[in-house]
Amino acid sequence: GHGSNVQGLETTATFIPETDEFEIHSPSMTASKWWAGGLGRTANHAIVVARLILKGEDFGTHNFIVQIRSMEDHKPLKGITIGDIGPKYGYETIDNGFMLFDHVRIPRSALLARFSQVSRDGTYTRPPSSKLSYSTMVFVRARIVADAGRSLARGVTITTRYSAVRRQFRDPVASASDPFFAEGQPKKGIETAVLDYPIQWRRIALQLSTAYALHFASVVVTEMYSDLVARLKKGDLSTLPEVHAATSGLKSLSTDMAAAGLEDLRRACGGHGYSEVSGFPQFIANFLPNVTYEGDNYLLTQQTTRYLLKTFRALKKTPSTKLASLSTSYLAAAAARTPDSPAPRWAVRLSTDLLNSSLVRAAFAHRAGRLVSELATDLDSGSQTWTDSLPDAHRVSRAHCQLLLVDAFAHALESPAAKKLDAGSRAVLARLGDLFALSTLEAEMGEFVADGFVSYQQAKMVRGAVRDALKELRPNAVALVDAWGFSDYLLDSALGRADGKVYETIFEWVSREPLNNGENYPVVKGYETLYKPLFNAKPALSKL
Amino acid sequence: GHGSNVQGLETTATFIPETDEFEIHSPSMTASKWWAGGLGRTANHAIVVARLILKGEDFGTHNFIVQIRSMEDHKPLKGITIGDIGPKYGYETIDNGFMLFDHVRIPRSALLARFSQVSRDGTYTRPPSSKLSYSTMVFVRARIVADAGRSLARGVTITTRYSAVRRQFRDPVASASDPFFAEGQPKKGIETAVLDYPIQWRRIALQLSTAYALHFASVVVTEMYSDLVARLKKGDLSTLPEVHAATSGLKSLSTDMAAAGLEDLRRACGGHGYSEVSGFPQFIANFLPNVTYEGDNYLLTQQTTRYLLKTFRALKKTPSTKLASLSTSYLAAAAARTPDSPAPRWAVRLSTDLLNSSLVRAAFAHRAGRLVSELATDLDSGSQTWTDSLPDAHRVSRAHCQLLLVDAFAHALESPAAKKLDAGSRAVLARLGDLFALSTLEAEMGEFVADGFVSYQQAKMVRGAVRDALKELRPNAVALVDAWGFSDYLLDSALGRADGKVYETIFEWVSREPLNNGENYPVVKGYETLYKPLFNAKPALSKL
Numbered sequence A, B: 001g002h003g004s005n006v007q008g009l010e011t012t013a014t015f016i017p018e019t020d021e022f023e024i025h026s027p028s029m030t031a032s033k034w035w036a037g038g039l040g041r042t043a044n045h046a047i048v049v050a051r052l053i054l055k056g057e058d059f060g061t062h063n064f065i066v067q068i069r070s071m072e073d074h075k076p077l078k079g080i081t082i083g084d085i086g087p088k089y090g091y092e093t094i095d096n097g098f099m100l101f102d103h104v105r106i107p108r109s110a111l112l113a114r115f116s117q118v119s120r121d122g123t124y125t126r127p128p129s130s131k132l133s134y135s136t137m138v139f140v141r142a143r144i145v146a147d148a149g150r151s152l153a154r155g156v157t158i159t160t161r162y163s164a165v166r167r168q169f170r171d172p173v174a175s176a177s178d179p180f181f182a183e184g185q186p187k188k189g190i191e192t193a194v195l196d197y198p199i200q201w202r203r204i205a206l207q208l209s210t211a212y213a214l215h216f217a218s219v220v221v222t223e224m225y226s227d228l229v230a231r232l233k234k235g236d237l238s239t240l241p242e243v244h245a246a247t248s249g250l251k252s253l254s255t256d257m258a259a260a261g262l263e264d265l266r267r268a269c270g271g272h273g274y275s276e277v278s279g280f281p282q283f284i285a286n287f288l289p290n291v292t293y294e295g296d297n298y299l300l301t302q303q304t305t306r307y308l309l310k311t312f313r314a315l316k317k318t319p320s321t322k323l324a325s326l327s328t329s330y331l332a333a334a335a336a337r338t339p340d341s342p343a344p345r346w347a348v349r350l351s352t353d354l355l356n357s358s359l360v361r362a363a364f365a366h367r368a369g370r371l372v373s374e375l376a377t378d379l380d381s382g383s384q385t386w387t388d389s390l391p392d393a394h395r396v397s398r399a400h401c402q403l404l405l406v407d408a409f410a411h412a413l414e415s416p417a418a419k420k421l422d423a424g425s426r427a428v429l430a431r432l433g434d435l436f437a438l439s440t441l442e443a444e445m446g447e448f449v450a451d452g453f454v455s456y457q458q459a460k461m462v463r464g465a466v467r468d469a470l471k472e473l474r475p476n477a478v479a480l481v482d483a484w485g486f487s488d489y490l491l492d493s494a495l496g497r498a499d500g501k502v503y504e505t506i507f508e509w510v511s512r513e514p515l516n517n518g519e520n521y522p523v524v525k526g527y528e529t530l531y532k533p534l535f536n537a538k539p540a541l542s543k544l
């Protein structure tokens, strides 16, 4: 029954001093654990999370390693009920299962005891910090951010390539630089490549820039994690809260973005995006659990915002508070503002100012700071409870993480790898970074103008700048997806083939379908018995 | 090859005067029609769209009825190649197919000739208007709007009911009015119903109000269609452009909203939303083609915006131009404005003004008018081409159709059916209408504040008003979904059961799965041959 609220688990592990064992027991049907991958029909051992009970006292959830099936005949051991949970959106090949325990005994050594221990006489040793187990969550969430970026990149590759091949309508304006449209006149039978329609390219390019941003963010969180592990080894927990906050919020934001992006990219393939030949349907369905598991995306953002509020309040009280890293330094500026401070305004004057990435960053920093500050005021004045403010907390986390993404892009452009690129490629990447930041600003404009920081005039300039960046980037569309180097095998898409042979491949794949072959061809199996009789059927008349 | 660009079809129907026949021919592989439902293995006859060729002259696309399979043995007739297009996201039971014609002869009478005819000697009679066939599109799109509303309502029913049953964490603030939390103290083992978390209720309630809005819009477009048909019978085509524009834009907006809403509702069920027991996965996958077929959602909005621009330009030239209906009357105000007119401001002063639905409507009307007017200026001044402006055209259609939805809600509240309701129920419906309009305004705030029509202060009031409406509506959550009267059979969801027996039903459904029964239970078939050998396998050593 408990996915989100792990602390609320019903299953207990009671220490039995007489036999030096724990007894695992699930008191009710709702205590059954659902969804564990590989449990349904495969696993012989499981890590079970249960509430540790010592001498009648509840010490909260702990992890135990439990043999659940016989190594001889694979039957579930006595007292253990296991089932497969049945069909799902995707994940077809994974046997997610459920499990219930009826007074199952395991040895005391089955407690995973790196941090907390139970001695022979049932005495408990606490972990040095209750937050140590967070580092595993940090690791998993950092991996998910990387997966979100990679998945989106895979989708963009498919849709970009297909859009360069797919032609629909003749539009000499859109096809201005298409060699098949010499002097504005299409060659016979030639139509406009849909990639040349600015509205199609806009949809694709926003996902393209997002995929790069997520990839760069995954580099940053991976570095954060390595640094964290090195510190933890030395007993230094100082960066744990910030890293936990950043990875929680980024896991939520990145998987929301990738899931929405993949679906939009699928739709941008028109009807064929709905076919499995596109490579999208199963792929999207398999990606979707990322928004739910390892922390539901709405719940996770509470972690991020709690941390930001705590830091903000500390800075408000003691402006000299040392921050764990740069990514929250904007909170100091927000905390330093008082009701009498002059209202800050965005320093952008000319549209060329929008090419200055630190000016653009300043808008993200200001907006995140304002949202944290407003929420703190609401909560501290008692005008909102924490429970009521969760929609705002979600917005705050989102704003913070969008800033992290903008920073990650900038960080990547300054990286040794980027410096090794030729000037032309670096310029294209920088322009893609502009597009990411400016189009995010455009999409969230309501929050940037809400306190007058960004003016109407500036908002209009941002829209124009997005349009300019899109135009400039168009010639590099295919190169920017080729750069990821996905193989045709991995893409598994007739639409996304590197050689552009879309239609030949569709025909080939489809011709292998069982409905188009053998006993089903040219007439489907079952025609004689099920379908043909309908032709000769007499209308059913009543006997009246 | 042609889904969107029907005019670009390659398949021809050439009249052969010698035999009084048409010859249907597809010149290339890309001329094959893909996706036709029921074609793959079932249909014996098809409506084929092909370009009519008379004496070497191309008269554009026309419809023909063609026998494609034998009535005796079901084999495709000579010259006709048919296949099934293979697996898709959903639609598993529909045999979408593809077809190619190799010089296939059909009688002259096979031309569907209500409007355009070909005589024995090959003379062509034009239809009275080239737009007459639009009325079928109007009909189909009106049906899709209704389907979008119904589908979203079905999803909201599932998630609302499940959220009333699903409990996670103990939060006495959220559970303030829960009888299981007497005086803020939960009864033993009781946690907070997730429906009581304001963030969960917010997500659900926005979809709830949208589902009602789409339902009311479908009533309006159905009335529009009936009126249109009555007029067309009398030869009156005057309302066709407006009705075509409204249904095109609403088809696009309503299916976008329902698709996004259903996915969010699925996620709001947590992990179980991913299981087929929720009733969501297949249902969503089957709904998704609505955003693509019967007019791709991005292309469709061009139709709407073209009509609005035309009307706006006419009003600009001749302010007394008679409008086909009230829904575009805001264009007159927009057209009357000149660069010297004082900038209009929203008349909302107090938060109670936001209960005045005509004031709220005024903001939608102003925003739609402004966007049309700005686009017209851009196009007419030559600062943007139509092709470049498609992203803006999409925004314009969206703004217009959101106004139509707000109006449809208001219209429903004034309908005879609503007047028969008791005062309490009507008040709840009106509040739901407020929520729909205000939360839409909140979500699109960037466009409302962009010219200063809505001020920062007013924007803040809107956010507060949304919060208030949500609080007031919470007690009626379950009643508002029960009102639709979906049967358990139709919902096909263990989570959405009317009796709340969620967990019992999940266990029952899952226990019927083949993996949990018979030859697969308790050990899965194939264990002995495939899986067990792995336990005894020796590591593969090289021979070196």
Ligand SMILES: Cc1cc2nc3c(=O)[nH]c(=O)nc-3n(C[C@H](O)[C@H](O)[C@H](O)COP(=O)(O)OP(=O)(O)OC[C@H]3O[C@@H](n4cnc5c(N)ncnc54)[C@H](O)[C@@H]3O)c2cc1C
Binding pocket: A001, A002, A003, A004, A005, A034, A035, A036, A037, A091, A096, A289, A292, A293, A294, A295, A296, A298, A299, A390, B166, B168, B169, B194, B197, B199, B200, B267, B268, B269, B270, B271, B272, B274
């Ligand atoms: C494909 C898949 C694979 C999985 N694999 C595994 C696995 O291998 N091992 C494993 O242990 N688990 C696994 N899971 C389970 C997964 O971790 C949980 O489903 C997830 O944590 C969400 O928990 P839940 O289902 O209980 O959602 P719930 O908590 O029931 O969420 C329902 C809704 O309530 C809301 N909500 C809940 N609490 C609050 C609150 N306090 N405040 C506001 N809103 C709230 C949520 O936001 C959500 O909208 C898997 C799930 C899936 C879908």
Ligand SMILES: Cc1cc2nc3c(=O)[nH]c(=O)nc-3n(C[C@H](O)[C@H](O)[C@H](O)COP(=O)(O)OP(=O)(O)OC[C@H]3O[C@@H](n4cnc5c(N)ncnc54)[C@H](O)[C@@H]3O)c2cc1C
Binding pocket: A166, A168, A169, A194, A197, A199, A200, A267, A268, A269, A270, A271, A272, A274, B001, B002, B003, B004, B005, B034, B035, B036, B037, B091, B096, B289, B292, B293, B294, B295, B296, B298, B299, B390
């Ligand atoms: C499940 C399903 C069932 C179907 N059933 C049927 C059926 O029974 N009968 C039938 O006839 N058809 C059917 N269809 C086909 C459907 O009508 C088409 O797929 C749909 O009209 C889109 O056309 P397309 O696939 O050619 O998309 P495309 O036109 O190739 O679209 C690809 C992309 O290009 C963009 N684009 C195209 N032209 C332009 C332009 N001029 N300007 C800007 N952007 C542009 C689109 O917005 C889209 O993003 C079905 C499709 C599906 C998915």
